[in-house]
Amino acid sequence: MEFNAPAGRNLFDASKVVGKSTPRIDGPLKTTGQAPYAYERHDVVANQAYGYIVGSAIAKGRISAMDAEAARAAPGVIAVILATETKPVGKGMSNYAPLFGGSDIAHYHQAIACVVAETFEQARSAAALIRTSYDRSAGRFDFPKLAPEAPLAKDEEGKPDRQTVGDFDSAFAAAEVKIDATYTTPDESHAMMEPHATIAAWDGDKLTLWTSNQMINWGKESMGKILGMDPKNIRLDSPYIGGGFGGKLFIRADAVVAALAAKQAKRPVKIALQRPLMANNTTHRHATIQRLRIGAGRDGRITALAHENWSGNINGKEGENGTLQTPVLYAGANRLIANYIATLDLPEGNAMRAPGEAVGHLALEVAMDELAEKLGMDPIELRIRNEPKSTVPGKPEKRFSDRNLVRCLREGSTRFGWDRRKAKPGSVRDGQWLVGMGVAAGYRAAPANKSAARVRLDGNGGVIVETDMTDIGTGSYTIIAQTAAETLGVPLEKVKVTLGDSDHPAAAGSGGQWGAASSTAGVYAACVTLRQKIGQTLGFDGDKAEFAGGKIKANGKSFDLAEAGKLSVDGGIEFGKFKDDYDVGTYAAHFAEVAVNAYTGEARIRRMLAVCDAGRILNPLSARSQVIGAMVMAAGAAMMEELVVDTRFGFFVNHDLAGYEVPVHADIPAQDVVFLDTLDPIISPLKAKGVGELGICGVGAAIANAMYNATGVRVREYPITLDKYFERMPMLT
Amino acid sequence: MADNVKTGPSRRTVIAAGAVSAAATSIPAYAKPAQLPGKPPMRVPVSLEVNGQAKKLELDTRTTLLDALREHLKLTGTKKGCDHGQCGACTVLVNGERINSCLSLAVQHQGDKVTTIEGLGTPDKLHAMQSAFIKHDGYQCGYCTPGQICSAVAVLDEIRAGIPSHVQLDVSEPPPLSNMEFRERMSGNICRCGAYSNIAAAMADVAGGGA
Incomplete structure (x- = not known):
């Protein structure tokens, strides 16, 4: 059809x-x-052996020698595969470094060996006996230092990613009220609960992978390229997937190494990537630096809007483009969008939930809050005043399919009790706590x-x-x-x-x-x-x-x-x-109330509300779960999540769930979600759009704005942790 | 960092013929045979009562309770999220108390009574907490879910037993069956899908006698 x-x-x-x-x-x-999840499928094939992956201990350079003699002789060991004894595999979709093979090291914890043994304990023990020597090279690890020299990224047509509408420079120079602020977001980890895992089995030249993968057809085609075989001979099976968030969009080392190891061992092999390897071995959300310049008249109407974004990746491509929502979210006659990308030797950056928009809102929607304050205008009113007409600003041929952002903002304002917000920061005290409210708009495309x-x-x-x-x-x-x-x-x-x-x-x-x-x-x-x-x-x-x-x-x-x-x-x-004539998007108004302890600076979210406009909601129960879950992840991005880069050695230091902090139950006391009763006839016969990424777009900014409203301290470097604001907290009275 | 450094295991010549027979056939011709590091794995008998059934196992002493359940008893409802006690996905009840099963070795549990998610209920005969999770959509991908449910069951028992928590205003008083008590006590169970609010609703439902 x-x-x-x-x-x-x-x-x-x-x-x-x-x-x-x-x-x-x-x-x-x-x-x-x-x-049954991937690693648990004891029943699908007999005689499964255990694989254990070894990751590179350097970020850039070459393996000069590997000694697996002791590992191969260790009890229970069936096979050992070494990168140095394996031709580099091909690259599947969005693999920027080979997932296995060869002596070159492209990033830290790149898979360099796998031990296959009768038991997990034997494989793990033998893996620790492999001795590897490296010739380490210098690498490009310090993104903030490299960003100023980064070139413009290439857009989908291969042209430099810079768009202009009108004359931004003149309009910004002439604007009555201006904001010029720079925001940074850190590298983030998907940290899904189920590690990347695969059972691989060969039957002649046919390969079956019981795996954990979001995109089965991409995965099948990619495995064909990676192993140089006809995809027709490859079967993937992923009935249950323990979370992905973009981290399981593409084939990763677990699947490739399991396939190679199963071939060598002549046995089915099962591998779960060890949790401490996940952050550096697989993909992550790239760090960004974003500069926002907004010029407006005293009436709050935006006359000039510039969003410039810097990120970096191992291939100098496919960065985190925080500008994605900016051409669509607000009106304004003079605009500039530019997206720069540095080449780094850190692990591979790739899509994580709402790639681009998730971090873009953390900049744009705080800049809007800053503008509202400078104008002395309510931040909801500022947004409503800059609602575009029926077409995308600067693109009169592109209509909005069904857009109800203003309704979201108004509905949310009433439900959240926005009228109780005090515009002056630091003016609401509840016992030991300074309390603030924040709002942000959200946009996410609906492909x-x-x-x-x-x-x-x-x-x-x-x-x-x-x-x-x-x-x-x-x-x-x-x-x-x-x-x-x-x-x-x-x-x-x-x-x-x-x-x-x-x-x-x-x-x-x-x-x-x-x-x-x-x-x-x-x-x-x-x-x-x-x-x-x-x-x-x-x-x-x-x-x-x-x-x-x-x-x-x-x-x-x-x-x-x-x-x-x-x-x-x-x-x-x-x-x-016909869809090309439309911008099909989803919209939300996000609200947060945050309390910051006046004495200790401890910040606690008190409640959150999302009002979403995403067309027909197919299953309100699970759609709501998607949104509350995205709000939790956004709370993490705003307040705690950061892969810390060791710029000397080029790796993410906090590469497990103890060091990489994500929100837990106690961080999220109360959430509410409202879906507007809307239909979008442009999206599909069901008139229903997705919500899983809309839910993360804007929430973090609402939290950041609430923290500012509580304390009067603006932090533009995410995550907003105590060390960044404590000294600037208001004096106790 | 291991760059430009080559270190080796201490070379011992301990050979244990029985344990290496499987490995010996797969040692490539160029490898030097018979230089084995350390001792062969020690296997010991372990007796557990799992979900009301007596289980006798012969286990490597390095096998965790988690892997004894998942790999030996094929009770894969208990999940391995991190294997380091950081995520809570492996939570089971041992002698009625919740523990991270990845953090203890199976041999430490001789004679212990272990209840896993499979022991709480089945699709045909759900435990009240399992029903409440379904009703309130207290999960998404489902991977942390068995651990969350085991923890949730234990938390209600802990509150009823008067075990105090960090968020209790007065630790001399019995702790309340409140939203924040649930959230505080559940915080060792990470849900990256972010189902926390629905899990709290499910717990409140069960605590209130509903579901």
């Missing part, structure tokens, strides 16, 4: 299943420990990508959906079941969903907030095709028949779905060019 015009009225507008809060259909398995599925009838009234779509905690299982139940008119419990198997039709996968919108549209399209096939089988027009309650009404007759027998169709959705 091609989606090539805005969705009209369709069956989802009278939905009975879609749009209703629905407990996850995978819930009973997940809560009882019965959902939708080609997505396919197979839908079968089991002949007994049951429906089976099979697709390589993944559920990384997002709730895909349930919204796909809801979509099939709605379209085929069966109760939810009659639908079985099988996900994550590359033998099934390729879905859009989980990334970029496109998964829910794309995969449900694909399942809808396949179900429509199945309805037609049912019609052909039973002698009616499937498009005109009414499917409800497990029955079909057509031509004045009633049929049981079971009468169609066993049927199977492959179908899917593709998205037409």
